[in-house]
Amino acid sequence: MLTRSRTTHTWRVTVPIVAATSDRIPDFSRPDGLVTAVAQDAATRQVLMVAHMNREAWEETLATGRAVYYSRSRGRLWRKGEESGNIQQVHTAYVDCDGDAVLLVVDQVGGAACHEGYASCFFRQVSPEGLKIVFERVFDPDVVYGKNPQAPPAAGTTGEKP
Amino acid sequence: MLTRSRTTHTWRVTVPIVAATSDRIPDFSRPDGLVTAVAQDAATRQVLMVAHMNREAWEETLATGRAVYYSRSRGRLWRKGEESGNIQQVHTAYVDCDGDAVLLVVDQVGGAACHEGYASCFFRQVSPEGLKIVFERVFDPDVVYGKNPQAPPAAGTTGEKP
Numbered sequence: 434m435l436t437r438s439r440t441t442h443t444w445r446v447t448v449p450i451v452a453a454t455s456d457r458i459p460d461f462s463r464p465d466g467l468v469t470a471v472a473q474d475a476a477t478r479q480v481l482m483v484a485h486m487n488r489e490a491w492e493e494t495l496a497t498g499r500a501v502y503y504s505r506s507r508g509r510l511w512r513k514g515e516e517s518g519n520i521q522q523v524h525t526a527y528v529d530c531d532g533d534a535v536l537l538v539v540d541q542v543g544g545a546a547c548h549e550g551y552a553s554c555f556f557r558q559v560s561p562e563g564l565k566i567v568f569e570r571v572f573d574p575d576v577v578y579g580k581n582p583q584a585p586p587a588a589g590t591t592g593e594k595p
Numbered sequence: 596m597l598t599r600s601r602t603t604h605t606w607r608v609t610v611p612i613v614a615a616t617s618d619r620i621p622d623f624s625r626p627d628g629l630v631t632a633v634a635q636d637a638a639t640r641q642v643l644m645v646a647h648m649n650r651e652a653w654e655e656t657l658a659t660g661r662a663v664y665y666s667r668s669r670g671r672l673w674r675k676g677e678e679s680g681n682i683q684q685v686h687t688a689y690v691d692c693d694g695d696a697v698l699l700v701v702d703q704v705g706g707a708a709c710h711e712g713y714a715s716c717f718f719r720q721v722s723p724e725g726l727k728i729v730f731e732r733v734f735d736p737d738v739v740y741g742k743n744p745q746a747p748p749a750a751g752t753t754g755e756k757p
Binding site: 458469471473478479480482483495525526527528529530531534535536547548549551553554555556557558559564 | 620631657687690691709711713717719
């Protein structure tokens with residue numbers, strides 16, 4: 434839950450200052466009603482994925498302490514890990530300066546956030562020779578999802594797999 | 596530049612595997628022609644900011660090794676640090692699984708990515724009592740930008756300041 438704290442977060446200043454709270458933060462006023470959500474691993478600090486949230490996803494995330502996104506391709510809430518079991522327990526949540534992006538620092542159950550079986554969706558590094566896969570798979574998507582993981586997801590889905 | 600390497604990146608597997616490169620990755624085929632871009636500090640691993648890139652911004656970023664975004668509010672390229680001097684030297688760049696988000700691991704010149712003077716745009720943490728500022732300011736925006744930093748940026752600008 435959000436009230437938990439870890440001393441391993443040495444990069445977080447430990448003397449918080451209470452600031453104004455507002456119903457407008459995060460700001461869901463864009464036409465699609467979404468904000469960008471970034472998930473970062475609490476232990477490794479690896480950036481795990483980028484997705485989106487509507488107000489309902491945000492509020493359920495805070496209420497349950499489990500990451501819930503909004504799937505643009507499916508037009509519904511996407512409770513991360515609902516099929517694979519690889520849920521994200523939210524450790525801390527941040528809102529950016531203008532309120533249209535949020536950052537979740539999470540415990541990634543199963544060690545992999547990506548539907549292709551990697552810890553992070555950002556498993557391909559740009560190099561002068563092209564894209565290089567610079568991480569190793571944590572799980573076999575064939576086993577977890579029981580289908581062909583090589584089929585590219587539709588544009589904008591952020592590799593959404595339940 | 597992107598060919599540079601640091602041994603401090605212990606979370607990066609050091610035996611890359613060459614994967615297919617494609618002109619479709621990143622995928623700029625969405626109607627607005629943009630992908631989401633996340634910047635992470637190479638030294639602290641702190642998530643600094645979320646912004647957007649069109650193809651031109653992406654290509655200039657790779658060619659120059661300096662982060663260039665696309666400002667949706669101004670409808671033009673946004674060379675990060677062009678006014679403040681707080682540029683981002685790109686250490687490594689990653690593309691996510693479905694190609695609609697990129698991650699830049701950067702050296703943040705000046706120690707602050709946020710136009711409000713904080714290291715990260717995510718300086719407000721969600722707590723049961725509301726939002727709390729949990730970092731200290733690195734610079735005074737009044738001095739750097741010479742205007743009132745409290746004026747909220749327009750929705751969707753991601754706190755864009757040159």
